[in-house]
Amino acid sequence: MWEKFFTDFSFMENPELSDLRQMAKKDEIPNRYGIPVYHSKIKSRSAKFTEYHYEITPDLETLFQEVFQHYQSRKWIKVERNIGQSPENLFRQLYIVPSEYARLAFMMTHNNFDPVGQKDPDIYIAAFPDWPDRRILVFPNLHFTMILGSDYYGESKMAGLRMAMHIMREERGGIGLHAGSKIYRVKNAQGQLTERGALIFGLSGTGKTTISVNSHNLVAPEGVEILQDDINMLTTKGNSYGTEKNFYVKTDSVSSTPELQDACLAEDAILENVYVSPEGEIDFDNMSISTNGRAVINRRRIPNTSDRIDLPQVNFFLFNTRRYDIPPVGKLTGPAQAAAFFMLGESTITSADDPTRVGETTRVVGFDPFIINKPEKSGNRLYEILSNHPIDVYIVNTGKIGGLDGIKITPEVTLKIVENIARGTIKWQYNEDLGYEIPVEVPGLDLSQFDPYKIYGKEEYKNMMEALRNDRRKHLQQFPDLYDQIKESI
Template structure:
């Protein structure tokens, strides 16, 4: 007898497929190994390789332009329009290719808060993808599963490559989001991160209309219940710094901030593991040595153990695991209103201070700017530090105008009374190649001082280039470290480098000026 769940695949236009519904981790391991999708490493993790795609493909992401999106999406940048009929034709071609195929289906929630969670059905060609989303999203209990009715569907078929001329897309890879049909269609890439970021983008579009601020940030909680948020792009220390042994982890990547407080979008973590070691990050390291974890693009040693120092496949090696693999967590994935909001940047120019307190307008300016810097060696052709401005610290997943998100964040900060900090985890004493990386011990001391309230009664002074307020003293941190100019042997070179970086900030922000308040635009650096 055909079940209600199976009938829903027919409603998706998928006929004659062999579908496995809501398999658990052991069953998905069996399927992935049977299908040759991965390797079982010593101690239990499933290791998969995703070449040629070892990261996301933001240039292959499209949003259907229709009545639901034409006036609400900020078109341009990463938000590229595609016509409804183009989506429909490609969708029909993909579903037709699945007749007789073996598929893996997971019914999951995006969001730990029942008031705002999104029921999503993931229909996937690869068993490993099914295990990935089962790790990454919130699993319904048995009662919830019996009554589960998906509002959105993600259909992911890596083996299907589009024909750009025939299908109207840019390459063989495609990530198409249709807000009217409530479908995400993915093909041409095995990289599992596309699943989670696609749904993050959907939530980023839907939740602001409900008054919820969607955020690309980690979150943790002190023993007294005080919540802190950590925004930051890859390489800034977002996962590392939020996994503080003295605090409880709410989540490591994606959250919403509602009238009631903060809630995790996910039920798992997707940690970058290149160079990870047991001494510095024991909790995350332990997840790479256990059954149920998915390791992406990690090289195995001859004895079958993961070599986390080998970046020969990619520097973007990842571990995807359920959040309960970490002991020090908030099990319900929710917390109250934050007392502190931290913007993390890895400034490879060595200009920005290790910590600065932001005004409301500066907060909005820095949030919209979303600055960090690539260092030489991270990408082919990068031979000196290069600025990266990713608005809202997550540009590829933000469908609305950045000013809309910044205003909603400012509203939440004002209502909660949260303090906002800019923390530079990058370079000091000179730019990359001349200076040194900021001491993680100093960064942790700065953060603990900020989060504990130890900086509330400290004097602050302004630096001249970005008008940022810098504390004059912090327990456990040498005072000269707090003033970046004082750490440079050649202070004239510091001034020239700071002027150059300030000019980059000004040029970047020009494209947002029409959508933000004048007082925010006024926070652009005076130099440059």
């Protein structure tokens, strides 16, 4: 029955961007930049309303029939797009939405690649934004997602990427990762110009985007090449395929990131749930519409981007975390420990998440809320890939040292650390209390103010880390199929 959604409605197929903009004109919020700004009814992803189904029950068949009958007289838009750029790892996506919600088709078309060549769809998404009940039904075996009752673009976008990540793990032997990607061209410790590919992980608020788009003020012949800001597909060969043509960025901090702000106010940007004053001024710092303002931006408007989105070789991972009790950076001991920290997905709750729980530890496997079923399969796959490729993995703390009122690790410090990671110029020493290596020397930085032993005292800090290690081990035990060597690495 579900296939009828893609065949039996009255479709306008693959309209041009300009036509979609015109169809969505009725929803635009006027502004002095003349760019499309939309306010959706639902302002964020509906994680609590997301269901995973591995068979179609009679109840679901009845639901399909009810939805079909309700919408069959409506006009529809069908958008066919590519997730990914390389012919070696494309995902063809078919997306349908009622024509009244042309803005969603507009954003989807702008965000992803043209469907070059003949290819059967890999992924199917049907959006019914004005259905009275909110339900996100994911059918992994069918590669189909049904979005009921949400008009938030991020729900449609991630429906495709979530399914692509699942296909990558289950059918293509790799793993989809919620991470940005870039290439560093820097002089190493021997003074030789070298290229180093990086994947940058982290929950919202941990500096993933800041690191991903930053130039580190490098001067030619040194420099960076920014590839992706959201989802990458890591293969067993140690390379990574990008997914999206453009970027979908959170706008709450773009006013302090000129590279992003300029792109967000360009003529080809699309803004979602961003405040516009009665005078038509766009204010990214005004959160009265939503704390989850978003923008689809042309990635080529960000300095240091190019036409390519794929990473030829991954050399290091950055696991961003925001904690109050660990040094600014640490180097993990090997593939098993890297997979363990991937499974831990550690950070702390910020005021944007829950003001009453600020500072509490939160854990999201792979820093990724989009893994479908058995997350330990992703941890095991990552271990297997890292065991066959020399990829270094680092924990980068962008929080504070000494608690909520402790010493802030500023973005400038973090960016200098990451630059030195790329150069390979940090001197490391194993720390028994943390269980991994920490710096003894970082060129251009004095990290002594961030020394937790000075802040907490040696004995207290040792006890703190022992309690944290026990808590981590307990957490990993909830994944029965996770490889033993991963569990034992903490």
